[in-house]
Amino acid sequence: MRYRLLLILLWLPMMLLAQAPKKVTLQVLGSGGPELTDKRASASYLVWIDDKSRFLVDFGGGASLRFEESGAKVEDLDAVLLTHLHIDHTSDLPALIKGAFFSDRKRDLPIYGPEGNDVMPATSGFVFRLFESGKGAWEYMGDFLDGRAAFALKPNDIPESRSPLTLFSENNVSVEAVSVHHGPIPAVAYRINVGKRSITFSGDMNGSYHTLEALAKGTDILVMHNAVPKGATGIAAQLHMTPKTIGEIAAAANPKILILSHRMMRTIGKELETIAEIRKYYKGKIKFADDGNRFLAL
Template sequence: MAKITFRLSLLGLIGSFSLMLGAAGIAAEPPRCPDRARIVMQVLGSGGPELASGRAGSSYLVWVDGRARVLVDSGSGSLLRFVESGAREADLRLLALTHLHTDHAGDIVALAKRSFFNGRSRALPVSGPTGSGAFPAVDIFLERLLGREGAFGYLAGALDGTGGLLELEPIVVPAKINAESSAIQVFDSGGLSVQAVAVRHGSVPALGYRVNIADKVIVFSGDQDGGEAGFWELANDADLLVIHLAIPEQAGPAAKRLHATPSRWAEGIRQANVNRVVVSHLMKRSERNLEDSLDILADGFDGTIDVAEDLGCFPL
């Protein structure tokens, strides 16, 4: 039977501590991840577009030897968590976007602007999906936001590295699902490699990611319906799998076209032989049914299941 771990909210602890120190006129700093000399996955944003329950939009950091190396998603509100975590833009090797909903990519512009105050000498690769319908490919997405004629044209240096801004270098990953869909390497350097595979998130082009460091594997599901065999091949034997539990088991058909139910996640987890699961991207509807959902996930799974909180840390 799976071991299920609830963590006391770090934000709640921070809030109480801040109140105590506030009375003395001292600003409190959030706690930092322990054991950052090891490989650590840190949750920056564990929520969805509601920005409820103290949860920022989806975002995760992979720390290696005390440095933040991979940022997966940059959802609304998560850049504040990035700062609170003690991470530095200069240390990042890759920004991996699962898809272009606001709760996964809403803080890209804020990241570009903040970089002006935190210099970086080389471009930052930004992987993301090809486009379809209302969703542009990641390179066009960045151009529409930050190009000379874009919505934030005054930050156009973010696309060519001028003006003291962090240069964002897009890597477009095929997100069309077909019988030949397979994982694609988007980064490989210095013992760190990252693969991406197309997943189904309704009509939204979307990706899942596998991060390999030394002999450890961390997999990020992103938002998806959980039905793609290619993703579960990517997740096979993962030391840590982050899943997005945005809906309860009894959700309607429209929600199920976008998100996996707990039973669908449970099936894939058992199939992929993962060691540990972190449940994230919690929304009001999934929080209301969280206990039942965790029971479904735990059925037949012998590993550990953790419930994510913003700034929560998971050493490997």
Template sequence: MFKLSLYVVLFFLFATASSIAAPVASPLELLVLGSGGPGATGRAGAGYIVLVDGQPRIEVDAGPGTFVRLGQAKLPLANLDIVLLTHLHIDHTGELPGLFKARAVAGDGPVNIRLFGPTGHRGEGDEATFPSTSHFIDLLFGPDGAYSYLHDFAAPVTINATDIDASATASKTPKVIYSEGGLNISAIAGHHGDAPAVIYRIDYHNQSITFSGDIDAKGIDNLRRIAQHTELLVFNCVVLDPPGSRPVLYTLHTPPKTIGVVAADSGAKKLLLSHLSPTIDQQQANVEASIRAHYKGPIVFAEDGMRLQP
């Protein structure tokens, strides 16, 4: 009888300890694959995985180096089926071929990916020309694309690309681009010099993450609109307050003081600074102090491999 009672007690203790130790998946979780910018500075280029109920579902950008970081994270990829591109600069899209190949070999069945990105822009004068996202994907993976072999390399791969209006005349109201099973993704035009750009917000079970992408002053009002009361605002932070960085960079990026104003105005619960330049790394204390002049919530400087919840 004593032995039986002891076994019952031990079983109860083990079961209780197991239940306490078992992690409960947050509705949304963010994995930073790449926290750097275009330079070879030791950080991977911009890229994130959003986990939904603990499962990797959404890739946001895919900069150089994110393929390696994805492998280091040892995440299962069989459920990854949504890709969001903020714009088509190399430091945000350079690893797409590697990502899609990794996804193709991650499971046994067909791969169907919904991909979203900005419309194109035909430059005039000194402006660069950018293809639409659908044309960009066709150039890479279409029948005559550089990686056309991928469509049936390990499994049938279908990439459904949708172009989001990123023009100067685009709607100033966020548009829902995906809605299924309580997961909602909305988008609005951003602004990044002559590169068409998109701002994204992901909502699920009362949690939300908003991605500014690379953004300059002309895109700030739209960011405020879509980021209202977001739990986590991922803001690309490249330049110091003027005149601390080269003047041309302010036509492409947002300085810390303005980041603080936008984060406060939108009511963001937490601010993650990413796409960090060496200048920001060297002056983190000054950057944070400038943001704190307006924003009082938690501020986190991103690192490759960092995981955090909204």
């Protein structure tokens, strides 16, 4: 009887600890786009759960240095989530994998991203074109695809879907994705849920699929890309959201905070105009991202 009481006394605090709300933090690694003049790393975000760097969303040029500066550990990553395969979202991926060679990582590393089309390879094809033995640009890293290295890369292609798909869900952490319109480029938005907390990433998109609204509904932090200014037309507007579109989507999703990132020379300096436009629709909190910024999901 006394033994059973002792077990209950031990079990209770462990259960309470397991259910304790986790601290979920967004860290901006790269707040810029592809330009070489914005003095920012290209698109990349880190999601911390308590003190562990668990998810990377995109990893464009300069992000590997920002990753180092953040104190993140490649051993702690549960997955790399690629919104699409443009260079400003993926080009530091080889640097991450080579860096991981020198780490204690033993767990396989899932890499999620969209399926392919006539314009772009699927995410799995992209990773194989980089590293495959005998074929890849960096074929000397082929060990990371065939199980001979300390861990393996596990690419996953996300099928086109206009309603959110759950990619995985375990231990109170889940990741959802939905297709978004980024001109001819297959692209997805992601939502990372940790208990009741969540962070949602638009990636690059122009809003015409109207899919982000449902994915981001009620999220704590919504990261949207401010790549074009008010009144943008032509190819720029086929690829990216205008401030009006950002405002309309944010109004529908109603996040606790809207973070504007992927800042480019054509939007930097127009922050007041951009906010005034978004404010016509969305009344909540807005922040512009800079490299290294941290935002706690509340």
